[in-house]
Amino acid sequence: MTTAVSAPLPQRICCIGAGYVGGPTMAVIADRCPAITVTVVDLNAARIAAWNDPDLSRLPVYEPGLDQVVGRCRGRNLFFSTAVEEAIAAADMVFLSVNTPTKTRGLGAGQASDLKWVEASARTVAKAAQGHTIVVEKSTLPVRTAEAVKAILGAGVAGKSFSVLSNPEFLAEGTAIGDLEHPDRVLIGGDDPAAIDVLAAVYAHWVSPERILRTNLWSSELSKLTANAFLAQRISSINGIAAFCEATGADVREVARAIGADSRIGPKFLQAGPGFGGSCFQKDILNLVYLCRHYGLEEVAAYWEQVVRLNTWQQHRIARLVVTRLFGTVTGKRLAILGFAFKADTNDTRESPAIRIARDLLEEGAQLMIVDPKVSERQIGLDLGQPAGEGEGSWRLVASVEAAALGADALLLLTEWEQFAALDWMAIAAVMRQPAWLFDARGRADEAAARAAGLNVWRIGQG
Numbered sequence: 001m002t003t004a005v006s007a008p009l010p011q012r013i014c015c016i017g018a019g020y021v022g023g024p025t026m027a028v029i030a031d032r033c034p035a036i037t038v039t040v041v042d043l044n045a046a047r048i049a050a051w052n053d054p055d056l057s058r059l060p061v062y063e064p065g066l067d068q069v070v071g072r073c074r075g076r077n078l079f080f081s082t083a084v085e086e087a088i089a090a091a092d093m094v095f096l097s098v099n100t101p102t103k104t105r106g107l108g109a110g111q112a113s114d115l116k117w118v119e120a121s122a123r124t125v126a127k128a129a130q131g132h133t134i135v136v137e138k139s140t141l142p143v144r145t146a147e148a149v150k151a152i153l154g155a156g157v158a159g160k161s162f163s164v165l166s167n168p169e170f171l172a173e174g175t176a177i178g179d180l181e182h183p184d185r186v187l188i189g190g191d192d193p194a195a196i197d198v199l200a201a202v203y204a205h206w207v208s209p210e211r212i213l214r215t216n217l218w219s220s221e222l223s224k225l226t227a228n229a230f231l232a233q234r235i236s237s238i239n240g241i242a243a244f245c246e247a248t249g250a251d252v253r254e255v256a257r258a259i260g261a262d263s264r265i266g267p268k269f270l271q272a273g274p275g276f277g278g279s280c281f282q283k284d285i286l287n288l289v290y291l292c293r294h295y296g297l298e299e300v301a302a303y304w305e306q307v308v309r310l311n312t313w314q315q316h317r318i319a320r321l322v323v324t325r326l327f328g329t330v331t332g333k334r335l336a337i338l339g340f341a342f343k344a345d346t347n348d349t350r351e352s353p354a355i356r357i358a359r360d361l362l363e364e365g366a367q368l369m370i371v372d373p374k375v376s377e378r379q380i381g382l383d384l385g386q387p388a389g390e391g392e393g394s395w396r397l398v399a400s401v402e403a404a405a406l407g408a409d410a411l412l413l414l415t416e417w418e419q420f421a422a423l424d425w426m427a428i429a430a431v432m433r434q435p436a437w438l439f440d441a442r443g444r445a446d447e448a449a450a451r452a453a454g455l456n457v458w459r460i461g462q463g
């Protein structure tokens with residue numbers, strides 16, 4: 001399954017989709033392969049303009065270290081452009097890195113992946129490509145999508161030829177650059193050994209051969225869905241045990257440490273929290289569920305569906321217990337929300353647990369004071385479906401935890417930003433309305449200091 005590589009390199013790579021995956025992935029390829037010209041294209045002109053912003057702090061994706069990589073390559077062998085067809089025509093390798101969200105209507109709505117962007121970009125490649133082109137699926141796709149991509153490309157004009165590869169991306173947001181520079185593995189699926197060699201030669205610039213895995217197309221597509229399903233399953237498992245700990249007097253951190261010491265289980269992805277967020281776990285599992293049902297595997301579908309159900313339950317559970325502890329009502333009460341991104345070190349809020357929890361509390365009439373170092377007021381407004389405001393059932397974005405705490409009955413720690421781990425609890429408690437609460441849904445705050453400052457503390461998974 002592993003490979004040693006000595007194939008020719010592509011000269012020009014085009015990547016369709018300048019998002020959280022396309023941007024950082026291509027920046028690292030350009031950085032590690034100065035001989036390759038990499039052009040990232042997108043229909044979204046504002047996003048491309050942001051990638052070209054001379055001020056590197058204003059790139060459209062926030063990732064630690066990304067600004068430095070882009071700063072080294074942009075204008076040298078890394079380009080961002082809206083000239084999609086031109087870049088495809090010049091390329092000998094084209095990555096499809098477009099969005100594949102859950103369908104919102106029609107057949108499979110709520111579960112199947114919406115492949116309209118993949119189909120549209122494949123059609124553009126079929127039209128604009130010249131000569132032989134290697135087309136690489138970078139987006140996360142339902143197993144057997146390559147068949148559809150091949151069919152679209154095969155219907156193109158004579159004189160063009162294509163090889164289709166699957167090369168799913170395993171980076172996690174917040175650690176994207178490190179994940180790309182030191183991947184556990186690179187997976188390449190395909191049925192054209194020469195094309196696989198060319199792509200493997202790109203990665204071989206910085207990834208050792210034994211980490212470059214080759215499979216058939218379908219195994220590669222399915223491995224990506226499976227990896228995300230397994231990771232998400234661990235989170236739902238530990239969150240279920242956290243609720244059980246709260247009911248029984250056990251402590252989920254101790255349980256996680258104890259089971260994680262078993263080398264067969266391992267310590268990673270055992271952090272109990274407000275449920276997983278991010279654009280992919282839920283959509284990829286629901287896609288798996290849809291595919292299992294399609295193939296008549298109802299029990300398998302129900303098994304994976306439960307991972308998502310438990311996640312949704314966990315988010316509502318946290319909102320409910322906040323209301324219960326605050327004497328059964330939060331109407332008109334100020335609540336400080338610490339963190340809105342779906343995890344630390346990203347500006348991404350897609351499927352963030354903070355959204356569902358905040359919406360539940362707004363529904364109860366709370367006034368939310370939100371603090372997040374990277375998320376914009378505009379984005380929060382879109383996520384909560386209402387603009388910033390005042391009074392019952394309203395929210396505002398404020399600049400500091402101290403400002404959020406002013407007159408608040410409770411703080412909810414929802415994203416594990418580093419700065420929330422070391423707060424001046426005396427100063428914070430002093431400006432809150434008493435009796436005041438800290439609800440630590442990430443288990444990251446200095447609980448002893450918060451208690452010493454007079455706060456009541458609820459911590460995830462602590463009985």
Ligand SMILES: NC(=O)C1=CN([C@@H]2O[C@H](COP(=O)(O)OP(=O)(O)OC[C@H]3O[C@@H](n4cnc5c(N)ncnc54)[C@H](O)[C@@H]3O)[C@@H](O)[C@H]2O)C=CC1
Nearest residue numbers: 017018019020021042043044098099100117121139140169
């Ligand atoms: N966000 C993440 O951490 C990871 C995402 N993935 C997968 O990678 C894929 C992309 O995800 P993100 O980068 O997060 O999405 P994104 O939504 O940030 O970026 C996708 C971009 O593609 C552009 N686009 C769509 N159709 C186009 C077309 N026909 N021509 C030109 N541009 C077009 C959109 O304008 C958008 O800017 C998805 O399949 C996702 O499941 C995989 C691993 C990690």
Ligand SMILES: O=C(O)[C@H]1O[C@H](OP(=O)(O)OP(=O)(O)OC[C@H]2O[C@@H](n3ccc(=O)[nH]c3=O)[C@H](O)[C@@H]2O)[C@H](O)[C@@H](O)[C@@H]1O
Nearest residue numbers: 169170171172173235269270271273276277278280342343
């Ligand atoms: O396909 C994708 O999009 C990516 O999805 C995840 O990456 P990402 O969603 O960026 O971030 P994770 O670190 O996996 O965190 C996902 C969510 O789970 C939560 N989480 C994670 C780990 C944990 O122990 N506990 C926990 O609650 C995080 O706070 C976050 O809300 C996977 O980790 C990547 O390998 C994959 O490429």
